[in-house]
Amino acid sequence: MSQVRTLLVDDHGGWRQRIRSILEGQPEFQVIDEALDGLEAVQKAEQLKPDLILLDIGLPRLNGIEAEKRLSQLLPHAKVLFVTQNHDADIVSAALSKGALGYVLKADAERELLPAIRGVLGGGKFVSSGIELYDSDGDEHT
Numbered sequence: 001m002s003q004v005r006t007l008l009v010d011d012h013g014g015w016r017q018r019i020r021s022i023l024e025g026q027p028e029f030q031v032i033d034e035a036l037d038g039l040e041a042v043q044k045a046e047q048l049k050p051d052l053i054l055l056d057i058g059l060p061r062l063n064g065i066e067a068e069k070r071l072s073q074l075l076p077h078a079k080v081l082f083v084t085q086n087h088d089a090d091i092v093s094a095a096l097s098k099g100a101l102g103y104v105l106k107a108d109a110e111r112e113l114l115p116a117i118r119g120v121l122g123g124g125k126f127v128s129s130g131i132e133l134y135d136s137d138g139d140e141h142t
Contacts, residue, residue, distance in 0.1 A: 003030040004121060007050040009041040009067070010034075010083070011059055015106065019054060019083065022113055029117075038062025042070045050078055052117065055100075057084040057091060065095055072099040079120045083109060092131055102126035 006029055010016050016034050023029040032048050035041040037060040045053060053071060057064040068080050081102040082095050092103055101120040104112050105128040116126040 004028055004052050004117075005030055005032045005048070005050045006052045006054065007032060007041065007045055007048065008034045008054050009036075009038070009059065009064070010054075010056040011036050015056075019109070019113070022109070026114065036060070038064060038067030041067050042074065045071055045078065046074050049075060052121065053078055053080045054083050054117075055080055057082060057086045057095065065091075065098060068095070068098050068100055081116055081120050081126070083113065087128075087131055089131075092127070096125075096127070103131065104128045105130040 006023060008016050008019055008031060020031050023031055032050055033044050035044050039061045041053070041055065055064045055068060059067065064082060064084065071078060071080060080100040081104065082100050083104045083106060085106045087105055095103055102116045102125060104116045104126070108128045108130045112128055119126040
């Protein structure tokens, strides 16, 4: 099985290192690069063509939702998974309505990041258990 080429996008170096260490413990993932903001993410993704993009929402120069819109046009086959501390229901809805397949809260990442990635890569959707508006299948509660 070939490795999943992954781009990490977050403006906090400590958080990027934490995600990198989670992924590097798994042989199926290869972190190919990191980006510090949304514009850099779009540029690097266009050049490197990752399979998976782990994207924060609160990014300088171009926020994660806007970056995801551009990424989905440039790389329609790349899977985007938001990894963020933002749990605002409107932001979650906006992020998932633009094409991202998953949304993991940073507070839940230690236990949910790998299942979320595997679910998204398998064609499913994933929403963090810390998000009350959605259930684990990504279906909206009414």
